[in-house]
Amino acid sequence: MLEIREIEAFLSVAEELHFGRAAERLHLSTSRVSHLIRAVERRAGTQLFVRSSRSVTLNPHGAQLYAGLRAAYIQIERALDDVRRAGALGGGxxxxxxxxxxxxxxxxxxxxxxxxxxxxxxxxxxxxxxxxxxxxxxxxxxxxxxxxxxxxxxxxxxxxxxxxxxxxxVPRAVLLGSGHPLAAHDAVDIEQLAEGGHPVIYPELPAWFGKHWAPATTPGGRTVRLRRLPAAYVEDVLRLVAEGESVHLTFASLLEAYGRPGVALVPLTGLPPVxxxxxxxxxxxxxxxxxxxxxxxxxxxxxxxxxxxx
Structure with a gap:
């Protein structure tokens, strides 16, 4: 197995194509870098560089090893960097x-x-x-x-x-079109919505989350008329409520962030806060x-x- 110093020496020489510059980069002597490269070649069982008095180049075996080691080294550095950041908030x-x-x-x-x-x-x-x-x-x-x-x-x-x-x-609320028959009420109960058969928008939610958001049955055992619609964003829901008879189970703070003509937000009873x-x-x-x-x-x-x- 290659040691980290051997990997660093090989990558540095492969990138610098010069033993002296690689040694400066690693803060080692040129002879130490040469020794590390010979160790890598012994482990690889073949020469990895073409050396002359004037130049150093990778041969095909060296190029193949460089491609694999460089990718792995980058992954190691990224993993170490993530751990450093996670272990110390300083400057993060x-x-x-x-x-x-x-x-x-x-x-x-x-x-x-x-x-x-x-x-x-x-x-x-x-x-x-x-x-x-x-x-x-x-x-x-x-x-x-x-x-x-x-x-x-x-x-x-x-x-x-x-x-x-x-x-x-945050307490629950129901979003209705301003012309909906329940829009003028001081409060609406979930049992009232179910008994009246009012369609309730069921946005794009997984079942493990959605069953808490818009339950299929009320605490009293009534069936809620859920209407599954492709509504991923609150803007989609506001438009659907304003344009039709469907209502949306939401929370009392919604209109702090979103105001839209044509909708009313009424406190909802019968369901726990979100x-x-x-x-x-x-x-x-x-x-x-x-x-x-x-x-x-x-x-x-x-x-x-x-x-x-x-």
């Missing part, structure tokens, strides 16, 4: 996604709390729809941690997801995400967000 950047429909105070509150506790780490925030989470599963995430609506406390075991404790709870949690994927950046989630939970407690929703 944490990419935090926030669902675009969260209560307005959460985003600045959580960022401020984290940066106060970890001034050496800067937060880069972005707003993303909740449904993006389900498109990221099994892929590389564009953020390190996502603060979003998350009714279940855990995901199916096959999903490599970490889910934090509840950071906030929890907000931090969610992140398993991987080399999960330590950073866990630090943020811990800080977010402390902030939620300090600011009384959970007592406020009780």
């Amino acid at each position: 950047v944490l990419r935090v996604g926030f669902s675009t429909t969260l209560p307005e105070k959460l985003r600045p509150g959580l960022i401020s709390a984290f940066e106060r506790r970890h001034p050496e780490c800067r937060v880069v925030a972005s707003g993303l729809p909740t449904t993006d989470l389900f498109r990221w599963l099994g892929k590389e995430w564009p953020v390190d941690v996502f603060v979003t609506w998350m009714p279940p406390a855990s995901a199916p075991v096959e999903l490599p997801l970490h889910i934090s404790p509840v950071l906030h709870r 929890p907000v949690r931090a969610v992140w994927a398993a991987g080399p950046r999960e330590h950073l995400a866990a630090v943020f989630a811990e800080c977010a939970a402390a902030c939620a407690g300090d600011d009384g967000w959970l007592r406020e929703a009780a």
Whole structure:
């Protein structure tokens, strides 16, 4: 097996095509680099360079080895870099996604709390729809941690997801067209929606999440008339509600972020509030995400967000 110094010497000579420059790059003597290259060639069982008094070039065997070792070395360096960043926040950047429909105070509150506790780490925030989470599963995430609506406390075991404790709870509401017969009510109960047969939009959600968001049956056992529609974004839902008879089960803070003529938001009773949690994927950046989630939970407690929703 090649040692790391042997790999570095081989890559440096292959790239510099000069033993002296490679030695300077590695802060070694030229004779030491020559010794390391001879060791690599012994392990390979063949010469890897064509040497003359004036030049050094890779032969076909050397070119083949260079292609394989360079790719592997880059992967090793990336893995080490990820571990360094995860092990020490110093000077780092944490990419935090926030669902675009969260209560307005959460985003600045959580960022401020984290940066106060970890001034050496800067937060880069972005707003993303909740449904993006389900498109990221099994892929590389564009953020390190996502603060979003998350009714279940855990995901199916096959999903490599970490889910934090509840950071906030927001009362439920129902979004209706302004001309809907229930739009003028002070409140609407989920049993009332089911008994009246009002179609409820079921957005593009996996079953393990969606059954908490828009249940198929009410606590009283009535069937909810779910209408599955290709609505991945809140703008799609607002348009569908404004244009038709369908309603959407949502939360009381929705219109803080989105206002649209032709819709009404009415408090919904009969379903529990929607929890907000931090969610992140398993991987080399999960330590950073866990630090943020811990800080977010402390902030939620300090600011009384959970007592406020009780």
